[in-house]
Amino acid sequence: MIAVVASEWDDAARALVARWRGEGAALIGARDLCTLGWVFGVASDAGTQGRFVAEAAVHPTAALDGVLVRRPAVAAEELRWIAAEDRAYVAAETNAFLVSWLDALPCTVLNRPSANSLSGPGWSQRQWQLAAARAGVAWASSRNRGEETELMFCAGAVHGASNARRRAAARSLSAAAGAALLGLRFVGDAVAAVTTRPPLANPAAAEIVLAHLRSRPGSSQDHRDHRRQKLFARSA
Amino acid sequence: MILLWGVPGDGPLDSVAAALRTLSVPWRLLDQRGAGRSVIRARVARGRFVLKVQSPAPVHGNDCGPTGCEPIDFDAVGAFYLRPVETERALSADSVPAPALLCKAQAVEQAIVEWADSAPALVLNRPSAMAVNNSKPYQLRTIAQHGFDVPPTLVTTDPHAVRAFATRYARLVYKSVSGVRSVVNVLDDGRLDDLGDVANSPTQFQAYVPGRDVRVHIVGDEVFATEIRSRAYDYRYAGQSGEDVAMDRIELPCELAERCRMLAHAMRLPLAGIDLRRTPDGRWVCFEVNPSPAFVYYEAATGQPIGAAIARLLAQAAAA
Numbered sequence: 001m002i003a004v005v006a007s008e009w010d011d012a013a014r015a016l017v018a019r020w021r022g023e024g025a026a027l028i029g030a031r032d033l034c035t036l037g038w039v040f041g042v043a044s045d046a047g048t049q050g051r052f053v054a055e056a057a058v059h060p061t062a063a064l065d066g067v068l069v070r071r072p073a074v075a076a077e078e079l080r081w082i083a084a085e086d087r088a089y090v091a092a093e094t095n096a097f098l099v100s101w102l103d104a105l106p107c108t109v110l111n112r113p114s115a116n117s118l119s120g121p122g123w124s125q126r127q128w129q130l131a132a133a134r135a136g137v138a139w140a141s142s143r144n145r146g147e148e149t150e151l152m153f154c155a156g157a158v159h160g161a162s163n164a165r166r167r168a169a170a171r172s173l174s175a176a177a178g179a180a181l182l183g184l185r186f187v188g189d190a191v192a193a194v195t196t197r198p199p200l201a202n203p204a205a206a207e208i209v210l211a212h213l214r215s216r217p218g219s220s221q222d223h224r225d226h227r228r229q230k231l232f233a234r235s236a
Numbered sequence: 237m238i239l240l241w242g243v244p245g246d247g248p249l250d251s252v253a254a255a256l257r258t259l260s261v262p263w264r265l266l267d268q269r270g271a272g273r274s275v276i277r278a279r280v281a282r283g284r285f286v287l288k289v290q291s292p293a294p295v296h297g298n299d300c301g302p303t304g305c306e307p308i309d310f311d312a313v314g315a316f317y318l319r320p321v322e323t324e325r326a327l328s329a330d331s332v333p334a335p336a337l338l339c340k341a342q343a344v345e346q347a348i349v350e351w352a353d354s355a356p357a358l359v360l361n362r363p364s365a366m367a368v369n370n371s372k373p374y375q376l377r378t379i380a381q382h383g384f385d386v387p388p389t390l391v392t393t394d395p396h397a398v399r400a401f402a403t404r405y406a407r408l409v410y411k412s413v414s415g416v417r418s419v420v421n422v423l424d425d426g427r428l429d430d431l432g433d434v435a436n437s438p439t440q441f442q443a444y445v446p447g448r449d450v451r452v453h454i455v456g457d458e459v460f461a462t463e464i465r466s467r468a469y470d471y472r473y474a475g476q477s478g479e480d481v482a483m484d485r486i487e488l489p490c491e492l493a494e495r496c497r498m499l500a501h502a503m504r505l506p507l508a509g510i511d512l513r514r515t516p517d518g519r520w521v522c523f524e525v526n527p528s529p530a531f532v533y534y535e536a537a538t539g540q541p542i543g544a545a546i547a548r549l550l551a552q553a554a555a556a
Contacts, residue, residue, distance in 0.1 A: 036435035039397045042373040042389035053393070082436065089416055090437045092370075096414035097391055097438035100373035115367035115374065124346065126280060130354055133283040 001063045002213050003028050003054050005098070005118065006070040007078065012199055013070045016206055023065075023210065026054035030078045033094045040101050052101075066108040066213025068181075069119040070197050074098070108213050110154070111179040111196050120179035120196030128173065128194040135172040138190040146188025152198045152205045155180040155212050159205040165189040181209065237312050238263035238550045241348065242319035243326055244296060247532035249319045251543030252550070253296065261551045264297035266308060266348075268326040271341035272333065275307070278347040286311065287351045289344065310351050314554035315358040317546065319528060320345060358506065358553030360546065365504035366527035370415050372440060375525060382499045384522035387442040395431035398441055402428055405443035409469060413440045420470035444469075445523075447515040452488065453531050454500040454508040455545040459493045461486045462534045483537040492520060499525065507546060 001024040006013030008029040037058035050061040076091040116122030149161030153170035183198025242249040270293025290307035327333040408423040449464040468474035500508040509529025531542040
């Protein structure tokens with residue numbers, strides 16, 4: 001089974017789930033996080049004995065083959081069924097829970113959460129630029145001229161306007177961030193922007209992601225937090 | 237230079253500032269309340285995050301330049317101690333700040349946080365390392381991975397799972413999953429029969445661990461241990477339940493002190509407040525690692541010179 005953690009208002013996520021329905025795909029929305037059925041034993045049976053809720057149905061966590069995360073956080077404003085004065089608290093609780101649950105899953109998770117984001121490191125563009133500089137990757141300035149292109153990178157596989165330099169840049173930033181799935185925008189061969197939640201509207205890009213979600217973690221590039229932490233530890 | 241960042245009047249910040257005054261080292265305090273009216277320059281250059289901040293807030297410290305309000309060049313900062321509060325609270329204690337002021341302040345704070353996460357300076361503590369404390373079960377897994385006993389813990393939206401969990405332990409407590417409203421409460425029999433609200437949000441339940449609380453402050457390689465005696469389930473809020481709190485400084489067994497140092501080091505926290513409990517059968521159980529400990533509470537009760545140790549650590553790093 002594939003789960004997509006996303007907002008119910010994320011049309012692209014709903015389209016992916018529809019495309020992957022044959023894989024038993026289901027969307028985990030904010031409402032599901034406030035529904036009876038979640039069971040997560042911390043530091044004991046984490047990820048194997050528990051249960052989760054997707055589209056209002058309860059499933060064993062062990063049934064998960066992979067999870068795609070398409071949101072950095074659950075926003076208080078989404079929780080319309082919660083009393084207004086409790087929404088910020090429930091959002092904080094929900095995010096804190098999801099970080100620990102996603103981190104503990106033994107299956108492939110794109111991308112693994114960090115303490116700052118449900119998907120990847122939660123970096124600003126300035127932090128991506130710094131990571132690029134430290135990895136020797138060119139970052140586009142206002143003086144850069146060249147064609148604007150986009151590239152999706154997923155654990156070594158790419159989709160989009162690829163060449164050796166762009167692939168190498170994507171690979172370096174993926175390793176630096178500890179995020180196997182990236183979307184990158186280039187000006188020429190210089191990186192102009194990075195996201196851990198690429199759109200995946202293209203069927204071929206979605207197929208690459210699905211293939212990786214079906215794979216066993218650790219088989220290619222299941223980056224974890226410690227990889228990212230090393231980037232900053234180097235200069236400390 | 238040593239830079240402190242926060243709101244004057246904050247106990248730990250004031251304690252460290254007071255200790256720095258006794259040392260012959262250059263230091264300065266950047267008052268968070270001035271963030272909304274500050275001027276910043278932030279850019280990435282040659283693999284470094286270059287940051288300059290000019291704040292209109294009153295100056296504290298002994299390294300404030302000839303005019304007393306020179307911009308702070310973060311390149312000159314060799315050690316950084318940060319104790320920011322929520323932006324809204326820093327800007328105005330009793331009214332809602334103007335949106336433009338709030339946005340400006342948040343941008344300034346974000347730049348400082350990004351600098352703190354990437355700077356070559358000693359930072360107590362790096363924001364990305366501190367953020368782990370925002371998810372208690374996430375942090376608990378990290379603690380367990382470093383060899384500490386942790387309480388059996390369940391996070392659930394299912395009342396049936398809570399009741400099944402309760403049959404395995406003599407008593408349960410519940411507390412928030414995040415760092416918000418983080419108070420420990422006991423789950424009594426009446427509450428066990430009325431768990432309908434659990435379905436509204438994931439809730440964290442833990443087996444109650446009997447024993448004596450010990451707070452361990454790690455400051456670099458220094459270890460300060462305080463034993464707490466209280467009948468309250470959460471001694472920090474003992475007054476609310478009419479209970480008393482007494483504290484004594486204690487010496488930890490060497491092996492345990494070393495494990496605490498290693499845990500803080502592994503979590504990238506040169507400054508940490510580790511919450512332990514010693515059970516009647518002699519086990520040490522770890523509940524949490526606080527990355528921004530309000531150490532003055534313990535310092536005042538025991539006389540342990542924790543603020544002075546932090547000041548020394550900052551001074552050593554800034555001089556290196």
